[in-house]
Amino acid sequence: MKFTKLHGLGNDFIVIAGEKELPADVDQLAIRLCNRFFGIGADGLVYILPSEKADFKMRIINSDGSEAEQCGNAIRCVSKYVYDHKLTNSTEITVETLGAGVQKVQLNVQEGKVATVRVDMGQPILQGLEVPTTVDEAKVINHPIEVDGREFRFTAVSMGNPHCVIYVDDAVNFDLAVWGPKLEVHPMFPRKINVEFATVKNRAFTDMRVWERGAGPTLACGTGACATLVSSVLNGLTDRQATVSLKGGDLFIEWNEEDNHVYMTGPAEEVYQGTLD
Numbered sequence: 001m002k003f004t005k006l007h008g009l010g011n012d013f014i015v016i017a018g019e020k021e022l023p024a025d026v027d028q029l030a031i032r033l034c035n036r037f038f039g040i041g042a043d044g045l046v047y048i049l050p051s052e053k054a055d056f057k058m059r060i061i062n063s064d065g066s067e068a069e070q071c072g073n074a075i076r077c078v079s080k081y082v083y084d085h086k087l088t089n090s091t092e093i094t095v096e097t098l099g100a101g102v103q104k105v106q107l108n109v110q111e112g113k114v115a116t117v118r119v120d121m122g123q124p125i126l127q128g129l130e131v132p133t134t135v136d137e138a139k140v141i142n143h144p145i146e147v148d149g150r151e152f153r154f155t156a157v158s159m160g161n162p163h164c165v166i167y168v169d170d171a172v173n174f175d176l177a178v179w180g181p182k183l184e185v186h187p188m189f190p191r192k193i194n195v196e197f198a199t200v201k202n203r204a205f206t207d208m209r210v211w212e213r214g215a216g217p218t219l220a221c222g223t224g225a226c227a228t229l230v231s232s233v234l235n236g237l238t239d240r241q242a243t244v245s246l247k248g249g250d251l252f253i254e255w256n257e258e259d260n261h262v263y264m265t266g267p268a269e270e271v272y273q274g275t276l277d
């Protein structure tokens with residue numbers, strides 16, 4: 001079986017195309033292949049499948065074997081793969097996701113290859129029970145949460161997958177490894193959660209570090225960057241267009257007032273191809 005390794009700002013994926021459906025043991029396969037010591041190593045295993053509703057379908061399995069509803073960096077990688085590998089010659093495509101519907105993608109092609117990708121990530125979900133959290137409120141903004149005697153305040157946003165955004169003094173040096181795993185499995189989050197620690201630098205620029213559900217600390221998270229921008233607007237901290245700066249690089253995020261959709265623009269890169277026994 002052939003695979004291709006791609007990444008979006010260092011959030012890396014093993015991409016498999018050409019299959020009709022997910023294998024039955026895809027959770028075990030993801031755990032084995034994503035292992036950085038005994039496998040290929042990646043944050044997730046991504047399948048590009050045929051779709052009845054869109055040009056392509058994407059499924060993403062986290063490195064712990066759990067399936068995610070959506071992945072912003074993976075959708076950029078999938079978009080680059082299908083164009084660069086000539087599965088399409090269109091620079092405007094649609095990709096079906098498990099939890100965020102069909103997404104419209106614009107490809108920026110330079111010298112015959114996709115350099116950056118702009119994705120319509122759809123409308124954010126803000127109703128507390130729908131994110132899901134255990135808080136039954138229309139919006140969960142700056143809500144208290146206690147972990148090991150420390151109180152944080154979070155804003156809940158679903159981009160198809162669940163996120164909680166927490167503002168801290170210094171996101172870049174924040175101790176992700178201590179607080180991330182505890183918040184990920186907090187009882188307030190029935191399907192677990194992706195945790196973003198953010199520091200707003202000015203109305204157009206935010207530092208963010210992420211602890212991902214099912215994958216731990218990653219260099220970047222596309223849906224997490226979208227959730228951070230939405231949260232920052234809800235908290236009155238940034239404008240509706242801003243750069244979210246991650247460990248692996250920057251994403252440009254817009255939350256459009258007219259259609260309520262969030263748009264994400266960023267790069268995707270292919271690293272290598274290989275064959276699995």
Ligand SMILES: N[C@@H](CCC[C@H](N)C(=O)O)C(=O)O
Nearest residue numbers: 068071072073161221222223
């Ligand atoms: N890295 C991703 C999100 C991947 C899924 C996430 N870990 C989850 O379980 O929801 C992104 O770029 O959005």
